[in-house]
Amino acid sequence: MNPTQPNRSLPQPNNPLHGVTLESMLNYLVAEYGWGELGQRIRIRCFTNDPSIKSSLKFLRKTDWARAKVEGLYLHSIRYDDQHRSQHSDYHESPRVTPSVWD
Template sequence: MTKQQPNNPLHGITLEKVVTSLVDHYGWEKLAQRIDINCFKSNPSVKSSLKFLRKTDWARAKVESLYLSTFDNPSPWGR
């Protein structure tokens, strides 16, 4: 059974999609400037970033926050 999470804006969005979207939007260099973690600076890859972010809650929270502020800007006129 799947639980509904109406108050979770990231419900149904994988961490891989979050990282991939941010890399596509900013690129590794600018992403590393925004979030200062080594997995974005030293030989970055989606795979290594996912491995680190799944283990490190504070870093994952920063990445998810940046994703929401970058891509989830609802307007009163719709999307």
């Protein structure tokens, strides 16, 4: 292994973004908020003027500060979803079926 090059195959158990592509983050955020609200939360023109996944990815891959904002909102959103899901898991679990004495 060359010490000047990072080893990209090392696992990153503490990095919640490890293995998550920018495209999947963007698709999640668009599904979660829609382009309108996403453009209000992160004020960049690729989200407000004729938005598309392709044009947004092109901009975000070149612009570190914008990508950081998208990653931050994504992390916030998935943490909220996880917390909300665990708090309300009792309501969404399927009822337990006990076997009948006749089975």
